[in-house]
Amino acid sequence: MQKMIVLFFLVMFVIGTDTFLISPLIPTLQSMFGVPTGMAGWMIGAYTLGSAVFALIAGPLSDGWDRKKVLLSGLVCFAVSTCxxxxxxxxxxxxxxxxxxxxxxxxxxxxxWAAIPTLFPPAKISKVLGVAYAGLAASQALGVPIGSLLAAGNWSHPFWAIGIFSLLLAVAVFFAVPSMKPHGQQGAKPSLLKRYVPLLTSGKARGTFLAYFFVHxxxxxxxxxxxxxxxxxxxxxxxxxxxxxxxxxLGNLLGSICSPYVIKALNPFQTMAAGMLIVIAAYIALPYVSSVYIVKGAYFFIFAILGILFPLMVGLLNSLNPAIRGTISSLATSTMNAATTFGAWMAGMLYVVFNGYAAVGVFTGICLACSLLVFISSGVLSNQAEKAEVKTEPVG
Structure with a gap:
């Protein structure tokens, strides 16, 4: 079990590093490729667009396949394309x-995300989810800065490093992760549309995914x-x-580790409401900070809170319907990456039109406020949020 926890942490670490890597490289790549600021964001958006579109297909298909084979194949292709x-x-x-x-x-x-509730007992699921999300947080704390240092020598080096490490992880997955074949669906050809019906017909599910879109x-x-x-x-x-x-x-990593304890001490509603309101105020104020040292402290604080909130959001999503976790996880990934694609585009446009970061901070604050309102109105933060509300229809 411990080997799989470490492995899932590392998989999310390389995925997160690759996702966030372009941000500090934008000035270098923008200058090298000769593209304007408004277009530079599409070097982030191209990645998230591919992930957003194909996650809608990957989730329903993986619910009918062996998750180990899907994970292994994805890692190999990820390694090659990143190189x-x-x-x-x-x-x-x-x-x-x-x-x-x-x-x-x-x-x-x-x-x-879908394998964790399958491979681990219920009592450990929330903690293992926190560890996996900590892999994303660690990618910001360590992976992206290391990539930036490697890029100082040659911009290509971080991409090659991520690709080689991903191949090594694929080998580890082959030996360490057991097969996860769908129960009672062997030989069945999954229906993509039917797997989404339980989510599309649930008001709580629609609201939860919309709120998840706004926060990202x-x-x-x-x-x-x-x-x-x-x-x-x-x-x-x-x-x-x-x-x-x-x-x-580092703030994100600390928050993700503390997330289960904070949610237990408070409750999902109080954690979400307090965390969102604090982050909204911080993002709006941040562009006016005049010291880089204060920026460091502010972003540590902001991402410590987000590190607490994101595992909570993943848990709320997974609670919607345990029978189609692959579909839910992939739709969440698609939602996140669609939001990231539009977010990168909006940030570039706002940065150019309003000549700076202040408009980006206001836009972020408005999005987070919308997310909080939708989370509350959907009812997913109620005491019954841990129970699956979406009734599963026969699939296959």
Missing amino acids: LCGFAANFWTMCLFRFLAGVSAAFTAPQV LGSSAAFAFLGKWMTDRFHLSIDEAGYVIIFLG
């Missing part, structure tokens, strides 16, 4: 390879041009920007 990013000759080939990496991630990351729309917009803002405002180099992101990731 190819390091050979990109221009802006459009970089977008193409990032798109392929996103498609591969769509078949990889959701298998981790706002947070991804703020993160996408963080490196650009710090370069413009504080004249930081690419490796210095990576050092700032260390504090962001």
Whole structure:
């Protein structure tokens, strides 16, 4: 069990590192490829667009397949496509390879979220989810800054490093993870549409996914041009920007570790409401900070709270219907990446039109406020949130 926990942590670590890597590299790649600021965000958006679109297919299919094989195949393709990013000759080939990496991630990351409730006893699920999410947080604390340092020598190095490490993880998955074949569905050809029906017909499910979209729309917009803002405002180099992101990731890591204890001490409603309101105020105030040291502390604080909230959101999503966790996890991934795609695009447009980061902070605050209101109105934060409300229809 411990080996699988570590392995899931590392899988999410490489996925997260690859997802967030472009942010501190935007100034370098923008200059090298000769693209305007408004277009630069699409080097992030291409990845998230591929993941968002193909996750909608990957989830229902994986509910009818052996999750181990899906995870293994996704990791291998992810490794190859990420390595190819390091050979990109221009802006459009970089977008193409990032798109392929996103498609591969769509078949990889959701298998981790769906496998945890299958492989671990109920008492350990929330903690293991927290550890897996800590892999994403650690990717910001360690993976992205390390990538920034490697990029200081050559921008291609971090892509090659991630690709090679992903291949090693694929080997570990082959030996350490057991088969996870669907119960009672062997030989059945899964119906993509029918797997989504229980979610589409539930008001609570629709509200939960909409709230999840808003929170990622706002947070991804703020993160996408963080490196650009710090370069413009504080004249930081690419490796210095990576050092700032260390504090962001450390806060996220701390929050994800503490998440189960905070939720237990309070309750889902109080945790979500208090956390969201604090983060909204912080994001709106952040662009007016004049010291890079205060920025480090502010982002540590913001992402510590987000590190508490995101595992809570994943748990709420998984509670909607235990019978189709693969579909739920992939739809959550698709929702997150669709939000990240639009968030990166909106951040670039707002940054150019309003000549700075302040408008991005306001946009983020509005998105998080919408997310909180939808979470509350959907009813998913009630005492019955842990029970599956969506009734499963026969699938296959």
